[in-house]
Amino acid sequence: GENVEQHPSTLSVQEGDSAVIKCTYSDSASNYFPWYKQELGKRPQLIIDIRSNVGEKKDQRIAVTLNKTAKHFSLHITETQPEDSAVYFCAASKVDGGATNKLIFGTGTLLAVQP
Amino acid sequence: DTAVSQTPKYLVTQMGNDKSIKCEQNLGHDTMYWYKQDSKKFLKIMFSYNNKELIINETVPNRFSPKSPDKAHLNLHINSLELGDSAVYFCASRHRDFNTGELFFGEGSRLTVL
Numbered sequence: 001g002e003n004v005e006q007h008p009s010t011l012s013v014q015e016g017d018s019a020v021i022k023c024t025y026s027d028s029a030s031n032y033f034p035w036y037k038q039e040l041g042k043r044p045q046l047i048i049d050i051r052s053n054v055g056e057k058k059d060q061r062i063a064v065t066l067n068k069t070a071k072h073f074s075l076h077i078t079e080t081q082p083e084d085s086a087v088y089f090c091a092a093s094k095v096d097g098g099a100t101n102k103l104i105f106g107t108g109t110l111l112a113v114q115p
Numbered sequence: 116d117t118a119v120s121q122t123p124k125y126l127v128t129q130m131g132n133d134k135s136i137k138c139e140q141n142l143g144h145d146t147m148y149w150y151k152q153d154s155k156k157f158l159k160i161m162f163s164y165n166n167k168e169l170i171i172n173e174t175v176p177n178r179f180s181p182k183s184p185d186k187a188h189l190n191l192h193i194n195s196l197e198l199g200d201s202a203v204y205f206c207a208s209r210h211r212d213f214n215t216g217e218l219f220f221g222e223g224s225r226l227t228v229l
Contacts, residue, residue, distance in 0.1 A: 032216040043205065043220040044158065087156055095216040102148070102171055103218055105158040 002027040004092050006106030014114050019077045021109045023090035026071065032095040033066060033073045034103070038087045047088075048075070080113045087111070118142050121206050121221035128196060129229055135192045136224045138206030146170075147189040148218070149181060150205040158205070164189050165211060193226075201228045 003026040013019050025033075034049035050057045050064045050073065057064050061080075066073040077084055090106040119140045128134055140147065148171075149161040163171035164183040178194045189206060206221040 034216065034218075036218075038156075043222050044218075045220070046217050049216065089158060093216060098211075100163075100170055101211070101216075102160050102163055103216070104160070108156045108158070110156075 002030055002092055002094075002104040004090060004104050004106040006090050006109060008109060009107065010110045010112070012112045012114060013080050015080060015082060017080055019080050019084070019111055019113075021075045021088055021090070021111070022072065023074070023092075023106050024070075024072050025092040025104075027092070027094070028071065029094045030092040032093045033064070034091050034093075035062075035064060035075050036089045036091065036105075038089065038108075040086070044089060077111075080111075082113050082115050085111055085113045119206055119208055119219050119221040121204075121224050123224060124222060125225050125227075127227045127229065130196055130198060132196050133192065133194045134196060134226070135190055136204055136206075136226075138189045138191070138221055140187055140206075140208040140219070140221075142208060142210075142219060144208040144210045144219070145186050146209050146211045147183065147186075148207045148209075149189065149191050150207060150220075152203040152205060152223070154202070162189075162191075196226075196228045198228050201226055 006023045031052040036044040037047045038044040063076045087108045091103045093103045121138045146165045148163045161175045162181045167183045180192045183189045203223045203225045205223045207218045
């Protein structure tokens with residue numbers, strides 16, 4: 001089955017700096033790679049996702065890149081702000097309309113943005 | 116207008132007791148999940164239901180029994196609670212569609228077993 005590894009487990013940056021979180025996945029059939037943000041005591045919420053037919057996607061200060069050959073994908077946050085502080089999860093799934101599709105999450109990265 | 120709602124939000128109980136967590140979604144989704152988040156924040160899938168039918172059971176102990184009375188509801192019953200069951204349990208749902216892989220999570224139910 002799918003296995004997702006995520007690094008680093010903790011990341012501390014100064015406000016205004018960039019943050020990069022990296023993930024690798026094992027199942028070459030996976031074609032959907034979302035990133036979730038979980039603030040303290042809250043539910044995980046989708047912030048950006050990318051599909052295997054796209055190499056890069058950007059939404060304001062966040063961007064995700066995907067290298068299908070190497071089975072790597074990364075989250076980039078530029079101009080970090082204190083409100084970006086949270087746990088970030090990458091995930092991978094095969095999404096094909098099948099009922100057995102399931103999202104497998106990485107181990108999470110605790111991002112702390114120091115003012 | 117909460118999309119995915121869980122009750123209760125907090126649950127404190129003794130070892131050996133039986134407890135239930137309820138989940139309801141009003142998004143019209145046909146697939147629902149239970150995830151467990153332990154103290155290290157790992158999010159691990161437990162079960163998946165599609166239109167009331169169990170689809171995924173990730174080798175969860177028999178003490179955990181999900182039930183889906185209809186596609187908008189997925190409940191989780193836990194028998195003979197153990198200390199290691201302490202965690203936050205998240206219900207989630209999505210539409211079974213290639214273009215909609217997003218999972219919508221409930222607020223979580225924090226279970227503490229003493």
